[in-house]
Amino acid sequence: MDPIKSLIQNLADQYGRQRENLLPIMQGVIERENFLSEYSMVEIAREMDIPASEVYGTATFYSFLETKPTGKYTIRVCKTITCAMKGKSQVLFAIQDMLKIKLGETTPDNRFTLLETNCLGWCHKAPAMMINNEVYTELTPEKVREILSDYMKQNGSI
Amino acid sequence: MANSYQLKRVDFIFRNENDWEKVLSTTIKKKPQELINELISSELKGRGGAGFPTGLKWKLTSEAKAEKKYVICNADEGEPGTFKDREILSKVPYKVLTAMAVCGYVTGAKEGFIYLRGEYKFLEEELNKEIAEFEYYCKEINLDFKIKVFMGSGAYICGEETALMESLEGKRGEPRNKPPFPTQAGFNGSPTVINNVETLVHTFTIFKYGAKKFYDLGVQYSRGTKLFSVSGDTPKPGIYELELGMSLQDFVYEFGDGDTKAVQVGGASGFLVPRKKFKDAAIGFKGKLTGISLPTGGSMMLFNSSRSMFNVLDNYLEFFREECCGQCTPCRVGCQQLLLGIKAVKRGDKPASYLDKLLRLTETMQLTAKCGLGQSVANSFSSIVENFREEMIY
Numbered sequence A: 001m002d003p004i005k006s007l008i009q010n011l012a013d014q015y016g017r018q019r020e021n022l023l024p025i026m027q028g029v030i031e032r033e034n035f036l037s038e039y040s041m042v043e044i045a046r047e048m049d050i051p052a053s054e055v056y057g058t059a060t061f062y063s064f065l066e067t068k069p070t071g072k073y074t075i076r077v078c079k080t081i082t083c084a085m086k087g088k089s090q091v092l093f094a095i096q097d098m099l100k101i102k103l104g105e106t107t108p109d110n111r112f113t114l115l116e117t118n119c120l121g122w123c124h125k126a127p128a129m130m131i132n133n134e135v136y137t138e139l140t141p142e143k144v145r146e147i148l149s150d151y152m153k154q155n156g157s158i
Numbered sequence B: 001m002a003n004s005y006q007l008k009r010v011d012f013i014f015r016n017e018n019d020w021e022k023v024l025s026t027t028i029k030k031k032p033q034e035l036i037n038e039l040i041s042s043e044l045k046g047r048g049g050a051g052f053p054t055g056l057k058w059k060l061t062s063e064a065k066a067e068k069k070y071v072i073c074n075a076d077e078g079e080p081g082t083f084k085d086r087e088i089l090s091k092v093p094y095k096v097l098t099a100m101a102v103c104g105y106v107t108g109a110k111e112g113f114i115y116l117r118g119e120y121k122f123l124e125e126e127l128n129k130e131i132a133e134f135e136y137y138c139k140e141i142n143l144d145f146k147i148k149v150f151m152g153s154g155a156y157i158c159g160e161e162t163a164l165m166e167s168l169e170g171k172r173g174e175p176r177n178k179p180p181f182p183t184q185a186g187f188n189g190s191p192t193v194i195n196n197v198e199t200l201v202h203t204f205t206i207f208k209y210g211a212k213k214f215y216d217l218g219v220q221y222s223r224g225t226k227l228f229s230v231s232g233d234t235p236k237p238g239i240y241e242l243e244l245g246m247s248l249q250d251f252v253y254e255f256g257d258g259d260t261k262a263v264q265v266g267g268a269s270g271f272l273v274p275r276k277k278f279k280d281a282a283i284g285f286k287g288k289l290t291g292i293s294l295p296t297g298g299s300m301m302l303f304n305s306s307r308s309m310f311n312v313l314d315n316y317l318e319f320f321r322e323e324c325c326g327q328c329t330p331c332r333v334g335c336q337q338l339l340l341g342i343k344a345v346k347r348g349d350k351p352a353s354y355l356d357k358l359l360r361l362t363e364t365m366q367l368t369a370k371c372g373l374g375q376s377v378a379n380s381f382s383s384i385v386e387n388f389r390e391e392m393i394y
């Protein structure tokens, strides 16, 4: 069977097929696929027996439920007030410079997507960012370069 | 009196209580009514920002007739400048779990949820371990209560209690009309107690040490202690437990960098207080404090004179524009227009008097927006524009 179909079936078996299990199922798909494609949204709808438009409507409401393709690692840099005051722009420049992409873009090898996000709850250690679920704080351009090159090495390329 | 008030640091919340099992087993031997009375006499109010009396919330839910009831711990901490709930959940999670179980016992709920914001996903695993251990103990003392962690997915509005419930039901997190209130019809239509993480920990303190201990802290109408998340231009960013009722002057004396020009109390949805009003402002719920009383969910952001208040407001408005759920027109259109409006004034495309029109727009939003988000945009907007008008123009 096609892998997305069976992934969704497994998730539905695990969480249940009631409406209240929609978010965990969507989160589960993203964990594997990095985003919710139209195809997977339709599959989720079928599996849970709810209209696909409901799945789409719910998915697009949440900023972490990406409905456009993203890379393996999604970098979210906090742009809210304290991070903005403490040097978020320099951090962002450093990332763009290193990955050679602009905000909102994904690297051609599909590994990194760069986004901004709202307050991450680390204002006392601003500026902050998340890479997937991992949080990094008190960032400086040097520090992000180190962090990113670690990620790049993990993937065996630089 | 206010001027003689000093900042008082307290240590209840993060104090390590190795005897939570004993606290739980002795508390649930008391009658629910007795515990509700205890909470009511402590005068504990919700620590998420809205300040509803906690005892009353529990009482209303316990009186509601229904087959199923729920307890929800609101850990969707998203207000810019707050980071206290995360610390609680990572340092003393067992206090939160104990409080939820006691709440279940008092109200008749057998199930609880912790709605954790997506940004705190890294806490999930540890929390689930704690829950497993906790539930094991509950079984031993014959307490029937289950707790589940539910992950949010990046939406500030889901901190609003009814939006949170919609989200928990697998829908878009759009706030509901009230009434009915969650105490009557909450998650899946059942009576539900929804409390902030910090509020639950305070109930633990009250059940362990007695209502009087809590009541004796703080000032009239603002009892007890509160966790403050301090950030911005301060040499001491971090989390502090302080008695309620302190004057902002004392706060700045302790946490300022000597050049504090303004403090934003309560995050983006709170109020900005300029230097000349520090003396008259006190931190606590509405009531007879000195001059201005400022309620807060705990966010305290300091700005020194190197900061442009235009940039601050611009950043807040962008935040609201993005986080508005889009359900009602005053908020959806209002947030956009406010942002466009201040930019237009700054560029000189609109005269300074346009700011007054925008102020009127925030009044309309305050009156007609459906939930706290749209209603509270007026707080930061008017307090910044009125106190730093020149910075908006030049």
Ligand code: SF4
Pocket: B157, B174, B175, B323, B324, B325, B326, B327, B328, B329, B331, B332, B369, B370, B371, B372, B373, B374, B375
């Ligand atoms: S006030 Fe804003 S956030 Fe609240 S319901 Fe209306 S549109 Fe949604």
Ligand code: FES
Pocket: A078, A079, A080, A081, A082, A083, A084, A118, A119, A120, A121, A122, A123, A126, A127, A128, B080, B081
């Ligand atoms: S402002 Fe960036 S983490 Fe709060």
